[in-house]
Amino acid sequence: MPEKKRHEQEMVESYPWLSVEGAIERFLRLFTVLPAEEIDISDGLDRVLARDIVAINDIPPLANSAMDGYAVCMADISAATAERPVRLRIAGNLAAGYVRTQPVAPGTAVRIMTGAPVPPGTEAVVPFEQTERDGDWVTIFKAVKPGRNVRAAGEDVQRGEVILPAGTTLRPQEIGMLAALGYRRTAVVGRPRVAILATGDELVDVEETPGPGQIRNANSYANAAQVLRMGGLPISLGIAKDNIVALTEKLHQAVDAKADLILTSGGVSLGDFDVVKDVLAAEGEIHFWRVQMKPGKPAAMGQISGIPLLGLPGNPVSAMITFELFARPAMAKMQNRHDWRRQVIDAHFMNRIKRKDHRRHYLRVRLQRDNGAWQAFLTGDQGSGILRSMVLADGLAVIPESWDKVEPGAIVQVMLLGRQFPCDPAID
Numbered sequence: 001m002p003e004k005k006r007h008e009q010e011m012v013e014s015y016p017w018l019s020v021e022g023a024i025e026r027f028l029r030l031f032t033v034l035p036a037e038e039i040d041i042s043d044g045l046d047r048v049l050a051r052d053i054v055a056i057n058d059i060p061p062l063a064n065s066a067m068d069g070y071a072v073c074m075a076d077i078s079a080a081t082a083e084r085p086v087r088l089r090i091a092g093n094l095a096a097g098y099v100r101t102q103p104v105a106p107g108t109a110v111r112i113m114t115g116a117p118v119p120p121g122t123e124a125v126v127p128f129e130q131t132e133r134d135g136d137w138v139t140i141f142k143a144v145k146p147g148r149n150v151r152a153a154g155e156d157v158q159r160g161e162v163i164l165p166a167g168t169t170l171r172p173q174e175i176g177m178l179a180a181l182g183y184r185r186t187a188v189v190g191r192p193r194v195a196i197l198a199t200g201d202e203l204v205d206v207e208e209t210p211g212p213g214q215i216r217n218a219n220s221y222a223n224a225a226q227v228l229r230m231g232g233l234p235i236s237l238g239i240a241k242d243n244i245v246a247l248t249e250k251l252h253q254a255v256d257a258k259a260d261l262i263l264t265s266g267g268v269s270l271g272d273f274d275v276v277k278d279v280l281a282a283e284g285e286i287h288f289w290r291v292q293m294k295p296g297k298p299a300a301m302g303q304i305s306g307i308p309l310l311g312l313p314g315n316p317v318s319a320m321i322t323f324e325l326f327a328r329p330a331m332a333k334m335q336n337r338h339d340w341r342r343q344v345i346d347a348h349f350m351n352r353i354k355r356k357d358h359r360r361h362y363l364r365v366r367l368q369r370d371n372g373a374w375q376a377f378l379t380g381d382q383g384s385g386i387l388r389s390m391v392l393a394d395g396l397a398v399i400p401e402s403w404d405k406v407e408p409g410a411i412v413q414v415m416l417l418g419r420q421f422p423c424d425p426a427i428d
């Protein structure tokens with residue numbers, strides 16, 4: 001047997017098929033949560049808190065008015081009605097941002113604006129529309145209950161409470177809370193540094209005009225966008241030719257860049273020029289290679305100098321879907337994120353397909369609503385090189401390994417890819 005064939009046979013025998021779940025579980029063992037770093041909260045959007053945020057003060061710090069009106073003593077206005085109104089002398093005006101320390105005497109009221117701390121001696125605020133002012137006097141036409149239109153101290157947040165636990169992904173509202181609590185800086189989990197490398201003699205960069213037999217490098221840009229969407233920092237390593245020396249040099253650059261994850265695309269099948277596995281075996285270690293999924297069967301996973309490496313297939317659809325299934329959860333684990341999983345819905349599959357293999361299929365589908373149910377339609381040719389099938393896709397229909405065919409109307413699970421849909425209980 002020729003040396004090349006013998007080597008291929010040894011590779012096949014050494015790395016048996018793995019299920020999708022088994023491959024994910026083994027890959028995730030390589031990752032831990034990244035160290036924390038301090039950032040300004042203005043840079044905190046979509047970052048993950050590394051420590052609990054504890055309230056260092058009450059919000060609001062003092063009882064304050066929820067309305068523009070008059071702060072009053074309950075004993076003065078408890079019997080007020082439209083037929084028998086109560087007349088009180090106005091003892092002052094109080095705007096937001098100012099505090100009155102002098103108690104309000106019986107028979108008087110203080111004109112108060114929204115947000116201003118209620119003065120001592122008052123127990124409620126009567127809105128302007130239930131009063132009538134006459135010079136230094138105000139007439140109250142309706143009684144209010146104690147505490148009415150008053151926001152109590154600590155009503156929103158009480159000092160000592162854990163308001164935002166570690167692991168919270170910061171949205172605008174969490175950043176607003178940090179500001180309200182006085183946290184200008186906070187500790188967040190570090191962002192994964194992901195080195196991205198495309199392999200192949202046929203590849204040229206996006207600005208170049210492809211020659212005969214060449215194509216533009218789409219994978220690096222698509223994968224970089226996926227990394228950014230998951231909160232990572234993409235490190236572009238460009239293109240490596242299909243030879244061991246060039247690929248080894250590029251992978252050493254990834255190690256020198258202190259990457260937390262290395263992504264390669266192409267070079268992971270059994271072709272004469274598919275060298276990623278060879279370099280991985282020589283420079284580090286391979287953990288597994290073949291996964292029972294389509295697209296994306298060949299996915300080399302291992303380590304270089306202790307850095308996890310995910311070798312994506314070369315076809316763009318396969319590369320993106322393999323990233324979805326393996327790189328996304330790995331990046332989520334590094335960031336201690338709990339909000340990364342794609343939403344899954346049930347839909348009626350509206351095409352007919354047959355298949356002979358026993359791999360889990362991820363079919364690109366568009367969704368539409370019909371009589372309250374979701375319908376999933378194939379986006380066209382499902383070849384792993386048809387990038388437009390991803391452009392048109394609302395989600396991925398997941399076809400189990402045990403199914404040898406799918407008839408129109410069959411219920412399938414669809415993993416949503418992030419498009420916006422009309423409000424619907426099945427999605428919201």
